[in-house]
Amino acid sequence: MKVVIIGGVAAGPKTGAVLARRMPEAEIVLFQREAQISYGTCGLPYFASGDITSFSELINTSYGTPRDTGFFARTKGFSVRTETEVVGIDRKAKQVRVKDLKSGEIFEKSYDKLVIATGANPIKPPFEVAVSDRIRPFTRPNDAINFRRLAEQGQIGKAVIIGGGFIGCEVAEAAGGLWGIETVLIEKEKQLLPYILDPEMSRISEREMERQGVVLHLGLTVQKVNTGADGAPIVHFNGESIEADYVFLCLGVTPEVSLAKDTGLEIGRTGGIKVDSHMRSSDPDIYAGGDCVESFNLVSKKPVYIPMGSLANRHGRVIAEHIAGIDAEFKGVTGAFLVKVFDENVGAVGLSENAAKRAGIAAEAVWGSFPDKPDYYPEVKTFSLKLVYEKSSRRLLGLQAVGLGDVLRRIDVMSALLSEGKHIDDLFDFEHGYAPPYSEALDPLHHLAGIANAKSRGIEFVAPIPNDENVIWLDVREPEEAEGLPWPRTTISIPLNDLRERLHELNKSQQINIVCRRGPRSYQAAVILKRAGFDKVAVIGGGTQASLS
């Protein structure tokens, strides 16, 4: 059995390593265009920031051995050739055409099974960009090395980041937070992280960015990035321009499928190589995995393109096992994401309300803010959640989480539940680990299910964002908690404990939106008002913690 693997970052080496264990007799060779292999791409922002001292840490194993060709031969048991590019695939002859980039030599290599793991490329900007080592994407080792060298030399006083997705947010922290560079972020959508968050949840991280000194320009389109007389980049957008010392082009990535396309493999409508559940392309002798393939979203039941190192590694195992005759499957993705936005933890899984709308699913949503342990415990941190579910069936669609506290376990648990097609009421059955240093007695997911049920019983919840309605705000917090509310409104303050006695102060004909710190008091207040015949009542989901934090 001869196996050729194209691509040496994540899916490729994983395939090779597993396959060499399962089929020691197989002849496995991996071709990698770059000199480096199996580096931690996802770690590049932390190398750029200086958090990771040396680039070799991204390449070495945890015990300090470099993952080089010798390592793969001696330890992993398969052959790796770097600086060697596959330039064509001949499916009839079952061979690839390979170019040695050092010698220029071209040779053929035959295969029984071929694995395409060619990764992704930065999206080409839809605007004019000057060629400069100060205007670069941020996807390859040299991008990070280049930025860090200039930052270490003190050559970057001001940086502009174009694009507010994952990499944009991570680079903002690397530049603004860790190097103290004056940082401007421009995003064409009216929010950060539009792929995973709805705007009101994104707003929480935007406030954190702004608190940390990053200037945000949201909903603005860049027209051009050129360089001035001194070679410094200038970013032009909406009639304005900003001079900077460095520009990051963080517009996302697109699957590298040219080899696959040239040889006639089926490409999905997201642009990735179409694969079946065994990661086989339309040619059963050719597998594909990693950032070059299209995935199936288990929640929307639609194709989706999600380039993630974690998925790439899982693809690699499935490919290797299937080649080895084991019936391994990759069933699809829930879309679980985490990103650190300065001190805040941001997570999402499944569909946002906007993503559900785009997928043609009628969705509802509820919000809640929570402490990550009982309030009596020292160093309690807080976070806000948004739960999205299908209106008719009450099937769970997604969860968004933003805050200082532990959002990770909620994302992970929701990911497990989403892949099972669970419903709102199933959240009540989830048994979380409980002890005061780690959690409250009831898990936030349990509370969110209760809120969704309250909504179905007629208690209205609205997003924690300003809106234009002519509403009265009823603040049911205690007087000593009363920070100013985020929106200039007619506000009536009645602490929850006094509400039953002070109902006469409220007007039944007006819309009343109730606010407290996190939500539970507003909900209790809404129950009291409803019972007293107030019909136009809504709770501000997530309370001031979501709208002021």
Next chain:
Amino acid sequence: MKVVIIGGVAAGPKTGAVLARRMPEAEIVLFQREAQISYGTCGLPYFASGDITSFSELINTSYGTPRDTGFFARTKGFSVRTETEVVGIDRKAKQVRVKDLKSGEIFEKSYDKLVIATGANPIKPPFEVAVSDRIRPFTRPNDAINFRRLAEQGQIGKAVIIGGGFIGCEVAEAAGGLWGIETVLIEKEKQLLPYILDPEMSRISEREMERQGVVLHLGLTVQKVNTGADGAPIVHFNGESIEADYVFLCLGVTPEVSLAKDTGLEIGRTGGIKVDSHMRSSDPDIYAGGDCVESFNLVSKKPVYIPMGSLANRHGRVIAEHIAGIDAEFKGVTGAFLVKVFDENVGAVGLSENAAKRAGIAAEAVWGSFPDKPDYYPEVKTFSLKLVYEKSSRRLLGLQAVGLGDVLRRIDVMSALLSEGKHIDDLFDFEHGYAPPYSEALDPLHHLAGIANAKSRGIEFVAPIPNDENVIWLDVREPEEAEGLPWPRTTISIPLNDLRERLHELNKSQQINIVCRRGPRSYQAAVILKRAGFDKVAVIGGGTQASLS
């Protein structure tokens, strides 16, 4: 509809609050024997330690309002009577007999539905115990208040804790860690936390306890606790005795079921009140919830007694909704536990290997040690896991986790998977949230599934504990990592990278146990040795991180 609730800590108030929202017309009254109500019992160790400044923090809401009878009447909408004890239940007449503990008055109160939430009592020690305010259990507010008062007065130089379960471990940190009290812990089993951990996993927390200065006496039985001439307690065990200033009796709790028993309700074989999935006792008009009921273990399919504040709160909702005519169910428990042992996080869910054995299930186990983020990321922490699964079906049975890193999300995810009856291969389908500040590209659960599969392909794994076999230890770490191994053995050091070339140094007729830091290198080494014809090979699960940390 008249509803009477007996017990005011967790399940009782939760039932009342939910029911008052669902059935505003119902007449709900809750009787509580103590003066305090709805206090956070689980927070008592943190009050004892001084982490929580004032006891009122355990009673107040997060916004500072005390949860007193006024709070329940005005905010929650139901009636609470404290210092009032229910002394009998007349099921024919559907009424309870109640004693006002302040006035001594006795009265009857009729019900349509009765809720028993009488909690648990400390287990009576099976040895003689002198009466003293320096020899006490640790289950009620006054136990914590009493200890803290003496500690604040500097009256406790030395404390003995009898019992190494959850409360024993928490109290050890409160006394030893936070008050600097010389602390001795005596446990009759040969390990800490015998209910949730297997001995080799417990050993990791025992090392942490010892590092923090707690003296452990494991596998020893206390004969007597009396007081000396000066009133100081003396603990007698196995012919020895220890003088101390304070003795904690942390022998666990037993369900308080005397009212239920007296009125003829069915009691389960674990000693808790038997309830159906709607939390109804054998009398359909009487519900029971919280620490006084027996649960159904979803993994072992057997009854189990698990007193936990988190379950009690969930019981309360189910009871209230079912009384209100909603078909809510409590399907059972997976048994998810977390406990902080000084700086280490300890978690478990489902069955340990020992618990599986007791339940008559033939189980297998694998181990692994993991970083909680990529090793290149700053401040990486580590933890060790043990996965237990059914031998024949490969159904997941349980997970144990001990270490400095984030064990919480693994316990929570495994809890969700266990309640679905998932199998080893399902772990490969779990999509965890991935970003370098939070996780590795592959989740530890994914790795554990791989290890279990390797085991089924013939790679042997053994527990990270010493054993008596005549084995050779093969250390495949790099020379610069080589700390001493935990067991005095014939050790051969061959770094993994050199193994293929140095196979001639090993003897095929001897049992070879391979060790590295966390496990992956040993596994790779085992694959290499097997292929070279070595049959007697095993991997030390979890590596030195599990056996030395």
